[in-house]
Amino acid sequence: MRKPEILAPAGNLEKLKIAVDYGADAVYIGGGRLNLRAFSNNFTTEQIMEGIKYCHDRGRKLYVTLNVFPRNHDLEGAESYIRELYEIGVDAVIVADPSLVAICKEVAPELEIHLSTQANTVNWRAVKFWYELGVKRIVLARELTFKEIKTITSYMPNGCDIEAFVHGSMCVAYSGRCLISNYMLGRDANKGICGNVCRYKYYLVEETRPNEYYPVVEDDNGTYIMNSKDLCMIKHIPELIESGIYSFKIEGRMKSEFYVASVVKAYREAVDSYFKNPYEYEFKDEWMDILTKISHRKYHTGFYLGINGEENYDESSYLRDYDLVGMVKEYDEETGVATILQKNRVFENDEVEVLRAEDPYFKVTLTDMFDVDKNVKTDVANRAHMVFKAKVNKPLKKNDMLVKASKKLTL
Template identity: 50%
Template structure:
């Protein structure tokens, strides 16, 4: 059975390595230029080289985003950038602009090209056009249902890959084509600098009623009426695969290493369980619960099951939901003292009851019994960002395991 690809985001080298460690088959990353996430840390040439080597040693792949809409003067720089990517050995480039597509074909005839979701591919004719020009993969517009994707796939060549977003933030504009950020802040969303004004609070004024404030949704103070809920399709693995999608894409190059680990891990578990017995796959609520232990907005199914209605937006708040703090990542062991070496990410204390996650492992519960600083001095808490601590836990953990603890809300009433 040909298994689908699990494709993860990586905003830097650490997240790339975490994505592969936790079960991704491929990652998509951006270099320091030509990507749609200019605010992400992104990859230098040196980091990209290390990341590609890390991937290839494990039989994995790395795709590079070149999906902005460039200006004339940028094509000279694009040529040298493409030659660098070829030298590094990246597996594919992701493009949305026809001019960039043609330029890649001319400069690197053997480079695999994927058509970005920004190209708004919604039909088989468009997909076949890109295939006839030499594209290996087409990323679906986010506005398609399972039925539409299956119809498209059934009318395209068997060896053309179909990629689709299955998890992460949703853009309120059609396939990400938004000019609100440019208008309000001068930051061009189509060149990787979106200020996310769709998450801001607004007031709607009815001009006909002489400045009367009108509710967008009856009975709700809908101040965040552009604010889309996050996409989550982990409950629909069989439908995803049967629709013909061959690559399941997770959104989030701006997200943390913890987000990458928790999301990849949950989808990896769900996919692996599916392939054990496809006809009798059963959704495990634990997978969704794990996704909810990362920072997220309320979830919905986007366009996959039907056209979204008012339930696809959160009109009352644009805040993320955070029920757990990511407190540390295991970096190694002090074998002489039988201690775990942890890089702190949020405050932790001796006595904390925590959870530990690892790749291809069920969630474990643990207690921090003892902690020491880098000078082996006893400490009761680790409050400093990214400080290295040694600790004694009541379970065994490995490198790259992640520690988290519930956020305790104190009722002051």
């Protein structure tokens, strides 16, 4: 049994490094063209090269998404772009459309191809079809159950890998193939500019009764017929592994560095714990504790367990119990003083929790705060990206994340 890959999202170079540092085996990013995240900070060629070096120096991999469904004009320059990605050393490209599979085979036949979840692969014959066309890995549609996945992996050709999402936002549409946003707002979900109109509140109006609104489904919070909960499979690591899925994919190229670090850490520890001794594996509550600290919608197991319908839908608000308030840039062991990059407002004498790749959460208190930018003592760090120093009562390390319980529980 192969140890599965933990595959993390990286919306920019900083998040890429955080994902790797917190235990990801591979990262997926968007380049300057043909990817489904128009609003994220997509990588330039130079940044991709830096990301490749950072990954390869640490024995990790980097994949580039080319997962749009291109119109004719989108294909202009695709050959040179794909050839460039191969030449600079990306480990694979993730595509959804047959045109890009064909271009990859034509201009870079040695480049590994992964098929995006956007292609809606839901059966073993489709897996075999794509593999025979030269696709090395299939990212399954998110609508599949464990039973269906086991059938797929039992018929899977030798040399083919299966990847599946295990954590993150879900879509009301079939693997993200959604036209609602385009229809209502002119923002094409399949070009990365979805307006998330499935999160809106909807009512039914009868033609001859204007301004009389009838709720479709209602609870104490409102009407939510399309607001899917967030996927979270941290409690089902053995089932994921035994199903034959090789790559555990985390959603979230547009999520924060706090999100990336937390989710990667939780799944890394869970997978490592299983492979240390599968027969004595036990789920640890601390992994779920890590995942509940980040901004998220209510968690659900998606379609894996065959449970869907109304149980998978809820209000659109995020739960946000903790904020990332700072990242440690330096720590002086002699003085016990940390240099910190501010991420959210934090006060002198605040007790904060420390998120670190290799250790459980622990708490420190920030005292004797000093504003490095203004060269004055301060009792609050309240400017975006402010650099400040603070004395702490426990040793810290570079890139430790400092988080604090938030008074604002919903966003």
